[in-house]
Amino acid sequence: MTTQTTAPETPGTPAAPAPAGLIGIPPHIGRALAVGGGVLTIISTFMSWTWTSAFPGDLTVYGYPGGLQVLVLIGGLLTTLFALAGYGIKGLRYVVPSGGDAALKFAALAAFATAWYTVIAISVELGGVVNLDPGGYLVAIATLTAFVGALALPFDQPEPDPIDPDDDSWEKFKNRSSHKWETVKAAFSSRPPRPVGKLPTYVEILVIAVVMALGLLVFTYGIGTQYDELFVGFLITAGFGFAALNKSGLVAQATEITSRHQTITVWGAFIAAALFPFTQTDDQYATIGVYILIFATVALGLNIVVGLAGLLDLGYVAFLGVGAYAAALVSGSPSSPFGVHFPFWAAVLVGAVASLVFGVLIGAPTLRLRGDYLAIVTLGFGEIFRITANNLDGTSGPSLTNGSNGISSIPNLTILGFDLGAPHTIAGFTIGRFANYFLLMLLITAVVVLVFRRSGDSRIGRAWVAIREDETAALAMGINGFRVKLIAFAVGASLAGLAGTVQAHVTYTVTPEQYQFAGPIPPNSAFLLAAVVLGGMGTIGGPLIGASLLYLIPNKLQFLGDYQLFAFGVALILLMRFRPEGLVANRRRQLEFHEEAEAPTVLSKTGA
Incomplete structure (x- = not known):
């Protein structure tokens, strides 16, 4: 949870302004918008988004999410959970160990991007927004509201490094990027997660089992997407959803737990992979x-x-x-x-x-x-x-x-x-x-x-x-x-x-x-x-x-045809820009690419 603090007042000195987000909405209103938008997003996934089943996934059913609605539902649940955690509700503070609102911003972005991609796809493929049902309009408004509310929340502005007067690289640093870009980066940044106390062994093993089951579920869902629109939505939700979990500090805590039980983690990963063929009804996806x-x-x-x-x-x-x-x-x-x-x-x-x-x-x-x-x-x-x-x-x-x-x-x-x-x-x-x-x-x-x-x-x-x-x-x-x-x-x-x-x-x-x-x-x-x-x-x-x-x-x-490699190349460029050390990096490479990181006491040999 990001707390709003002001500098202590001294005689003749005005109080420092409370931190603000990227937009001018007060933070308490922004959090309320994020919570309300997240709840409405969840409700909208149980409504009909279009009147015809011509759009893949049959989004015409009331009371039962299907296809892309399931992905938006996940984004809405994460948005609501991270937004409520900011109120300091007892028990929810463990959901955001990092204590910031960067996770909420990415979760709201995941729901917003997936929902608006679906709404636009329906309008383009079926011939206009007239083909949207009330649920389609509601999910567009709800996800936009939640995302705007998330952007209104305050963020932690990183403190600049001390200036060395004998080092002319400071002038190069000032000219490298604008103040606006630094503000946007800070809005999606988060503090390091709080240290995790060592849990009972059986609890940590249970956490590892849950992580492996979640990985199997995500992989099985991604490999089994039956139409192109669903796979694109899956990429959007999985990408921003993982970023949200990472910024919340949950990924770091899970990594810390698995590092203490490497043998169990490896065995768990192979057991989860061995269960994959039993989740398939034919060889269509086992081939892949x-x-x-x-x-x-x-x-x-x-x-x-x-x-x-x-x-x-x-x-x-x-x-x-x-x-x-x-x-x-x-x-x-x-x-x-x-x-x-x-x-x-x-x-x-x-x-x-x-x-x-x-x-x-x-x-x-x-x-x-x-x-x-x-x-x-x-x-x-x-x-x-x-x-x-x-x-x-x-x-x-x-x-x-x-x-x-x-x-x-x-x-x-x-x-x-x-x-x-x-x-x-x-x-x-x-x-x-x-x-x-x-x-x-x-x-x-x-x-x-x-x-x-x-x-x-x-x-x-x-x-x-x-x-x-x-x-x-x-x-x-x-x-x-x-x-x-x-x-x-x-x-x-x-x-x-x-x-x-x-x-x-x-x-x-x-x-x-x-x-x-x-x-x-x-x-x-x-x-x-x-x-x-x-x-x-x-x-x-x-x-x-x-x-x-x-x-x-x-x-x-493959449905992108000649644009397939172009889209794939853009995705690789973005990945290397924002995570040059790789998806799973050892500590040594993290230090090589992120000089601001704190040096560890012992470097990992293989980063397994």
Whole structure:
């Protein structure tokens, strides 16, 4: 709760004015508007917004929110809750540990943006505002009222840093931005959350379970959006809603609790992910899920190379291709010139070892380079692999990969008599082909996470971080830089090959076009690198979340056509502008990008 205070009066000195918001409405009226607007927003979601079911989601039903109304309802609930917390109601102060009103502003913005997007979409698609029912008009007015009320609330103006008269950078700082921009930034800022006392162990475990269940619910809802308007609304609500929870301090408190129980958190995350196939009625969205896991696993392997060792690899997708081709050649495919059919465990070893060998062969002569030179060489390796696989067609070169036709008709995997290509019934749930591969890929992801955690906490992991931070200083301390970097390259390549063995059987066909530097649909080297950077370099959860978003969003934004990559690029630019350390960043990178942050007593090694 933001309190209004005034400076103590002294004789002959007028009292300092009470803090105000971005607009001239008194704060107590603004809070009342926020509460009233939030309540009316909730009520409006139970009303009809349009008279016809032609608009997706059927928003014509009274008493039952559906489609985009559910998202606006969530925004209205958050707005009302955060607004009431500002009154100091007993019990609600735990909802906003940060004590400010920044969370209320973002919650009101989430409801306002989603509601007005829906109203505008109805008007455009159905031919005018005449197609709105009373609920549509009410939600537009209610969300606007709540947002205006939130902007009227006071905010904490950050104190400027002391001015060093000998430092001319102060003049540069004054010219960098206008006073208005600083005011807007302060309006959406919040104080650090209050320290959280250690709760009983069973309570903290319950909190972790709730967080994992909420994550599964959000992911399942996002991946299962059935029409374009709903997915756009989901992005708006999820983006501003997460910002509201972050500004409230709840995210920081949940992070503190999970950091005290890392093992339980990791196990909880994998259990929640394993429940995903059981929430689906068919393989329609399990298909996207298994590709996300493949993409995420490869991104986590790249995180060893880029995030821990600091080696910029622009051709990493080639190692995924090496593993996929190696597994396809021994899979029993009629297109394979070898004519052999290895069991699953042998195919996995072949794919991982083949990628490891290629990683060593490519890394040995090139890892003595640094920076941009190394990036150019790895980019060339990725293109050489794709061109070579395209030329091994029996005409331009030996008959090995069938050229552009690739290796097709790859049979499904069979593990201990369990055919992953056939549906199976488990506890009354029918698990289809892609759900089977999803569970298999989840197991492989668990192995990759284990390797990442163990290697990151080991002596070699600390050497990788030392090389990343300052290679010259690391060499001066006795670290064998070439050997350490080669190990990172080999481990990352083998993990990519491990994922490639499953990808070959999931896609049925392996072709050179699947392994390019850039393309509209991942996995490719550009998207893999973006997943690591945007998710959080050097962390475990960062690449997993980044890869999920980078695969899901382009897949769902295909209705934008030629504007798809433009919209996606704008979103990435905004993310890097306001959170350059990534979605899940370790403490060290937060200090690098936010110099005003207070230095921690102990820096995290991997930021897991």
